[in-house]
Amino acid sequence: MADLVGNLLVGQSGGPTAVINASVAGVLQEAGRHECIEEIYGGLNGILGILNEELIDINEEKAKSIEGLKYTPAAALGTCRYKIDFKKNAEKAAKDMDRLFEVFTAHNIRFFFYAGGNDSQDTSHKIHEEAVKRAYALRVIGVPKTIDNDLPHTDSCPGYGSVIKYCSATVMEVGLDVGSMATDDGSCCIIEVMGRSAGWIAAGTVLAKQGNPANPPHIILLPELPFDEEKFLAKVRVTVTAYKYCIVVVGEGLKNAAGEEIGADKTRLDAFGHPVLSGAAEKLAEIIQGKIDLKTRTVKLGYAQRAAAHFASATDAKNAAACGEAAVRAAVDGQSGFMVKIIRSVQASGAIAWGTGLQSLADIANVEHFIPKDWISEDGFLPNEKFVEYAAPLVEGEVKVPMEGGLPKFVQLEKVRVEKKLAPRA
Amino acid sequence: MADLVGNLLVGQSGGPTAVINASVAGVLQEAGRHECIEEIYGGLNGILGILNEELIDINEEKAKSIEGLKYTPAAALGTCRYKIDFKKNAEKAAKDMDRLFEVFTAHNIRFFFYAGGNDSQDTSHKIHEEAVKRAYALRVIGVPKTIDNDLPHTDSCPGYGSVIKYCSATVMEVGLDVGSMATDDGSCCIIEVMGRSAGWIAAGTVLAKQGNPANPPHIILLPELPFDEEKFLAKVRVTVTAYKYCIVVVGEGLKNAAGEEIGADKTRLDAFGHPVLSGAAEKLAEIIQGKIDLKTRTVKLGYAQRAAAHFASATDAKNAAACGEAAVRAAVDGQSGFMVKIIRSVQASGAIAWGTGLQSLADIANVEHFIPKDWISEDGFLPNEKFVEYAAPLVEGEVKVPMEGGLPKFVQLEKVRVEKKLAPRA
Numbered sequence: 001m002a003d004l005v006g007n008l009l010v011g012q013s014g015g016p017t018a019v020i021n022a023s024v025a026g027v028l029q030e031a032g033r034h035e036c037i038e039e040i041y042g043g044l045n046g047i048l049g050i051l052n053e054e055l056i057d058i059n060e061e062k063a064k065s066i067e068g069l070k071y072t073p074a075a076a077l078g079t080c081r082y083k084i085d086f087k088k089n090a091e092k093a094a095k096d097m098d099r100l101f102e103v104f105t106a107h108n109i110r111f112f113f114y115a116g117g118n119d120s121q122d123t124s125h126k127i128h129e130e131a132v133k134r135a136y137a138l139r140v141i142g143v144p145k146t147i148d149n150d151l152p153h154t155d156s157c158p159g160y161g162s163v164i165k166y167c168s169a170t171v172m173e174v175g176l177d178v179g180s181m182a183t184d185d186g187s188c189c190i191i192e193v194m195g196r197s198a199g200w201i202a203a204g205t206v207l208a209k210q211g212n213p214a215n216p217p218h219i220i221l222l223p224e225l226p227f228d229e230e231k232f233l234a235k236v237r238v239t240v241t242a243y244k245y246c247i248v249v250v251g252e253g254l255k256n257a258a259g260e261e262i263g264a265d266k267t268r269l270d271a272f273g274h275p276v277l278s279g280a281a282e283k284l285a286e287i288i289q290g291k292i293d294l295k296t297r298t299v300k301l302g303y304a305q306r307a308a309a310h311f312a313s314a315t316d317a318k319n320a321a322a323c324g325e326a327a328v329r330a331a332v333d334g335q336s337g338f339m340v341k342i343i344r345s346v347q348a349s350g351a352i353a354w355g356t357g358l359q360s361l362a363d364i365a366n367v368e369h370f371i372p373k374d375w376i377s378e379d380g381f382l383p384n385e386k387f388v389e390y391a392a393p394l395v396e397g398e399v400k401v402p403m404e405g406g407l408p409k410f411v412q413l414e415k416v417r418v419e420k421k422l423a424p425r426a
Numbered sequence: 427m428a429d430l431v432g433n434l435l436v437g438q439s440g441g442p443t444a445v446i447n448a449s450v451a452g453v454l455q456e457a458g459r460h461e462c463i464e465e466i467y468g469g470l471n472g473i474l475g476i477l478n479e480e481l482i483d484i485n486e487e488k489a490k491s492i493e494g495l496k497y498t499p500a501a502a503l504g505t506c507r508y509k510i511d512f513k514k515n516a517e518k519a520a521k522d523m524d525r526l527f528e529v530f531t532a533h534n535i536r537f538f539f540y541a542g543g544n545d546s547q548d549t550s551h552k553i554h555e556e557a558v559k560r561a562y563a564l565r566v567i568g569v570p571k572t573i574d575n576d577l578p579h580t581d582s583c584p585g586y587g588s589v590i591k592y593c594s595a596t597v598m599e600v601g602l603d604v605g606s607m608a609t610d611d612g613s614c615c616i617i618e619v620m621g622r623s624a625g626w627i628a629a630g631t632v633l634a635k636q637g638n639p640a641n642p643p644h645i646i647l648l649p650e651l652p653f654d655e656e657k658f659l660a661k662v663r664v665t666v667t668a669y670k671y672c673i674v675v676v677g678e679g680l681k682n683a684a685g686e687e688i689g690a691d692k693t694r695l696d697a698f699g700h701p702v703l704s705g706a707a708e709k710l711a712e713i714i715q716g717k718i719d720l721k722t723r724t725v726k727l728g729y730a731q732r733a734a735a736h737f738a739s740a741t742d743a744k745n746a747a748a749c750g751e752a753a754v755r756a757a758v759d760g761q762s763g764f765m766v767k768i769i770r771s772v773q774a775s776g777a778i779a780w781g782t783g784l785q786s787l788a789d790i791a792n793v794e795h796f797i798p799k800d801w802i803s804e805d806g807f808l809p810n811e812k813f814v815e816y817a818a819p820l821v822e823g824e825v826k827v828p829m830e831g832g833l834p835k836f837v838q839l840e841k842v843r844v845e846k847k848l849a850p851r852a
Contacts, residue, residue, distance in 0.1 A: 016603050045609055074602035080609060165832055172834060173733035176500035177442050183471055183506060189729060207833060278704060279724075298705075302725035303615060307599035311736055313832060395832035406591055406739060406821035407633060408598060 004137055004334075005036045006110025011043035011050060012075040012145075013116035013123070017159030018166075018312040018399075019320035020145045021069035021076045023115045026324020027143070028058055028066050034332045037111060041418055045078035046114070047123060051099050053420045055107065060416035068411030070317055071401045073309035076413050083119050084126060097130050099425055104138065106421040111139050111331045113324070117146035117157070118366060121339050125361035128337040139331035142339035142361055143323050147306045149200035152369040153359040154341035158323055159306065161316030161394035164204025166308040167193050167249075167301065168395065171208035174299060175216030175247045182244035188236060188288055188296040190248045191217070192263075192281035194305060199224050199371055201305075202251035203383040204391050211388075216247030221284075223253035224370060225380045227262055232284075233291055235381055240294065254280045310408050314397025319354055326356035339364045344393070352393045430563055430760075431462045432536025437469035437476060438501040438571075439542035439549070443585030444592075444738040444825075445746035446571045447495035447502045449541045452750020453569070454484055454492050460758045463537060467844055471504035472540070473549060477525050479846045481533065486842035494837030496743055497827045499735035502839050509545050510552060523556050525851055530564065532847040537565050537757045539750070543572035543583070544792060547765050551787035554763040565757035568765035568787055569749050573732045575626035578795040579785040580767035584749055585732065587742030587820035590630025592734040593619050593675075593727065594821065597634035600725060601642030601673050608670035614662060614714055614722040616674045617643070618689075618707035620731060625650050625797055627731075628677035629809040630817050637814075642673030647710075649679035650796060651806045653688055658710075659717055661807055666720060680706045736834050740823025745780055752782035765790045770819070778819045 010027045012020055024042070031037045040058040043050040056077070058066075069076055084100075086093040103109070114124045124142040131138035144151050149160035171191060178189045195201035199222030209215040218239040221227065239246040254262050263280035278286070281298040288296045323340045330338060338358040345353045375387040383391075402409045436453045438446055450468070457463045466484040469476040482503070484492075495502055510526075512519040529535070540550045550568040557564035570577050575586035597617060604615045621627035625648030635641040644665040647653065665672040680688050689706035704712070707724040714722045749766045756764060764784040771779045801813040809817075828835045 012606075016606050018599075048609060072602070073599050075606035078606050078608070080607070169736050169834055170730045170734075172836070173444075173499050173735060174729045176498070176836065177729045177733040180438075180442050180501035180504050181506070182504070183474060191730075210833070278708065282704065282708065297728055298726060299728035299730050300724060300726040301730065302723055303600045303603045304596045304617075304725050304727065307603040308596075309599060310595050315832070392831060397832060398829060403824060405818060406741075406823060407636070408595055410598070410602065 003036065004110050004139065005038065006108045007039040007041060008037045008111040008113070009041045009043055009050070009055065009107070009109045010077070010113040011046045011115070012077050012079045013046040013114060013120035014079060014081065014146065015306060016074040016079055017145060017147050017306050018073045018162040018309045019158050019317045020115055021072050021074070022317045022320035023143045023145060023158055023324040024076060025066050025069040026321035027113050027328055030325040030328035034328065036332060041107065041109070042077045044415070046080040046082060047084065048080035048082040049078060050103055051096060052425055053103050053422050055418040056413070056415045057418050061413055065411045065413055070321060071309055071312070071399050072410040073307040084123055086126070100127065101130070101134060101136060102422055104136065107418065110137060111328070113141055113143055113327050115143035115145045117148065118151065118368065121151070121361055122365035124339070125337065125365045128361060131336070139336040141327040141331050141335065142364065143327050144339055144341065147201060148195050148198045150198040150368045150370070151364060152367045153363055155344045156342055156394055158316060158320035160200060161313035161319070162308065163201055163305050164207065164391060165313040165395035166311045167201060167205050167305055168207040169311060170301065171205045171217050171247060171249060175208065178245045178247060179243070184244065186240040186244050186294055188240065188246045188248065188294050190250060190281040190284045190296065190298045192250050192252055192279055192298065192300045195223070195251045195253065197223050197253040198368065199251045202249050203371055203387055205249045206383045206388060207391055207395060214243060217249040218243070218246050219248045219381045220383065221248065221250040221254050222371070222376070222380070223251040223255060226257040227254050229287060233288070236288060236294065237292065248284065250280045250284060252280055309399065309410070310401055312399040313395045314399050315354070315394055317399045322354070322356055330358055337361050429462065430536050430565065431464065432534045433465040433467060434463045434537040434539070435467045435469055435476070435481065435535045436503070436539040437472045437541070438503050438505045439472040439540060439546035440505060440507065440572065441732060442500040442505055443571060443573050443732050444499045444588040444735045445584050445743045446541055447498050447500070448743045448746035449569045449571060449584055449750040450502060451492050451495040452747035453539050453754055456751040456754035460754065462758060467533065467535070468503045470841070472506040472508060473510065473526070474506035474508040475504060476529055477522060478851055479529050479848050481844040482839070482841045483844050487839055491837045491839060496747060497735055497738070497825050498836040499733040510549055512552070526553065527556065527560060527562060528848055530562065533844065536563060537754070539567055539569055539753050541569035541571045543574065544577065544794065547577070547787055548791035550765070551763065551791045554787060557762070565760070565762040567753040567757050567761065568790065569753050570765055570767065573627060574621050574624045576624040576794045576796070577790060578793045579789055581770045582768055582820055584742060584746035586626060587739035587745070588734065589627055589731050590633065590817060591739040591821035592737045593627060593631050593731055594633040595737060596727065597631045597643050597673060597675060601634065604671045604673060605669070610670070612666040612670050612720055614666065614672045614674065614720050616676060616707040616710045616722065616724045618676050618678055618705055618724065618726045620728070621649070621677045621679065623649050623679040624794065625677045628675050629797055629813055631675045632809045632814060633817055633821060640669060643675040644669070644672050645674045645807045646809065647674065647676040647680050648797070648802070648806070649677040649681060652683040653680050655713060659714070662714060662720065663718060674710065676706045676710060678706050735825065735836070736827055738825040739821045740825050741780070741820055743825045748780065748782055756784055763787050
């Protein structure tokens with residue numbers, strides 16, 4: 001097995017992060033160290049581009065561009081949300097799989113790496129199984145990536161440390177701002193963060209407190225716990241009485257007891273029938289202003305939080321690159337059907353050492369990893385010190401982004417196309 | 427005049443910025459260099475706290491805390507929106523003025539510095555005039571501060587360079603993110619920035635383009651120009667056709683042709699009769715999704731943008747501190763009734779030298795400074811190279827914020843209160 005020789009293909013999938021390119025850089029730089037890897041290709045826009053035979057030749061890229069990926073946010077190869085979905089449409093999925101192996105065969109792809117979250121690991125798993133079934137010699141290794149931090153078996157997901165570093169700093173800064181305007185009237189600010197139905201990002205902003213109960217955020221609303229309006233308003237009141245202001249962090253996927261997202265107003269549909277999304281923060285502001293007449297402002301960080309390379313975590317970026325490197329080493333060593341996972345070990349000195357390991361993709365796909373219940377305070381409004389102990393090391397260190405004229409100088413790949421060998425996809 | 431001896435009082439007013447504390451640091455550090463200045467006091471929460479005789483003794487603060495104000499966002503002394511308003515309520519204003527001079531007299535305040543925007547300069551102007559009228563020896567100098575950049579006669583306002591540096595970097599990062607997800611379906615992201623009815627902040631994000639038309643932002647909606655839905659949707663369509671994605675920056679105060687803010691939905695009132703504010707970005711997303719069925723996401727930076735000390739402009743922070751220092755020097759030199767203004771001069775080498783000057787407060791108060799019309803493109807959707815030439819130097823250089831455990835280490839003042847000498851305010 002270990003003497004497989006051929007070309008490498010790497011792709012990115014799902015929502016980008018500040019460090020997903022660092023994982024790709026890790027793959028590409030490690031790939032250059034192994035003679036069994038001949039050509040190194042990138043797939044544009046993940047599986048979607050690969051199905052269309054849209055490959056680029058990484059050997060045409062400058063070494064310094066590859067190194068620059070370590071501080072460049074978003075998906076340098078492009079990404080997609082395309083899924084080879086056997087459950088929803090088995091016929092189309094089977095056709096996609098045939099096409100994928102045509103592309104692999106045409107370009108002698110023998111090493112395949114896919115950086116992504118749950119869905120992408122599922123895709124990698126299916127590709128691995130398909131290769132086995134077809135007796136097509138292929139090494140498939142998944143590279144973890146998601147700001148949502150909801151992949152199982154890994155200590156954490158590359159992208160998560162950076163997003164909570166940025167969001168925590170934002171909470172500190174907004175907290176100082178709102179706190180400095182705090183007069184007897186009181187005021188409130190709601191900061192909405194991403195994470196879909198997982199509260200990992202919202203919870204991570206507890207780091208902004210730096211152990212002081214008076215510091216913001218004063219309330220964190222986790223989507224895992226049903227929103228209780230009365231309890232929430234009571235907590236806002238108590239906070240404003242104590243500190244004259246209240247900073248609330250809310251995970252975008254916050255739901256009411258009926259399981260409905262509070263930011264989606266189903267009573268208002270647009271011309272195409274989409275529900276009008278006000279967002280969780282706007283909805284909470286409406287509730288606070290409408291029910292207790294407290295001046296309330298909102299911040300919705302949106303994509304800014306997952307793309308904030310200018311304030312990324314060096315620990316996160318290093319782990320992201322290490323996952324890419326480990327993926328290539330595993331494949332060269334003959335492994336396939338695994339995802340790289342991050343392993344932390346606490347040393348005698350208390351310092352943390354970061355390493356990587358492998359976990360079968362069968363254990364990863366479609367399993368969500370939630371915040372342990374005993375990491376959350378009794379009233380449900382704040383994560384506790386167990387959570388802080390987990391999260392704090394993830395934000396350590398700063399990624400150094402080169403600056404030009406006061407703005408970040410990110411890299412862009414040349415993206416020289418590999419000549420197509422197949423007829424266009426039907 | 428020049429031999430006036432007494433105590434100094436400095437206060438902050440209006441919405442905070444990333445560098446308003448740098449101005450206070452400038453005042454405090456310069457004050458320490460002049461023997462005619464005896465005690466150095468800070469007024470808590472601006473005029474509001476001063477009326478309540480809430481003063482702190484700056485000599486109780488550590489020198490390193492004062493230095494640390496140069497990288498600490500928000501108003502370290504606290505701020506307020508309180509206005510001594512002779513127009514709205516002459517009787518109350520006269521009473522406030524009496525009280526203010528009681529406080530000044532009780533604490534022998536002879537040097538008064540107030541950092542703020544339009545309203546605050548108006549307050550300083552009135553205090554100066556009142557001192558003349560009462561023959562109370564007082565030197566009043568206004569220190570400019572506003573992210574909105576709408577004070578006249580100054581090259582720019584401290585706070586503005588930092589906010590557009592942060593917002594431009596955010597546009598670059600979000601642009602890479604959305605661009606990397608761009609597939610044939612197309613997508614759009616609306617980024618809402620502050621600035622009230624002035625478009626300076628929105629316009630400033632043009633720096634993210636770095637001279638490349640393909641780079642975001644693709645459309646900037648300035649509140650100065652009435653929103654034209656059809657023209658806007660056409661421009662979004664053209665942009666998505668060309669680049670597969672479209673990044674729009676909108677100033678929060680965007681209005682329709684009837685002069686109504688598009689983010690304020692007057693048809694929906696809460697229990698207290700407040701209109702429900704969706705915000706300009708949400709409203710635009712509703713329009714785009716409802717009219718052309720294009721996937722659209724929003725980012726509302728809110729207070730995060732004006733508090734983002736972690737990515738502040740060194741040029742801005744230096745100018746802010748210089749304004750504070752110049753204010754003290756002017757007062758010690760016998761001047762009163764002026765605002766410090768920033769002056770740029772372009773040297774033979776092309777390099778920019780920053781200096782300060784004085785402008786009568788009578789010329790400042792209640793005058794708004796708008797973007798020159800010939801700095802905006804013909805179609806109104808982007809500022810042109812004249813604007814870029816103006817704005818680019820303002821974002822240069824990075825403020826170095828000390829970090830601890832991966833998060834900014836901001837300073838907090840001790841705030842040792844000065845003993846009150848008066849009966850509580852009636």
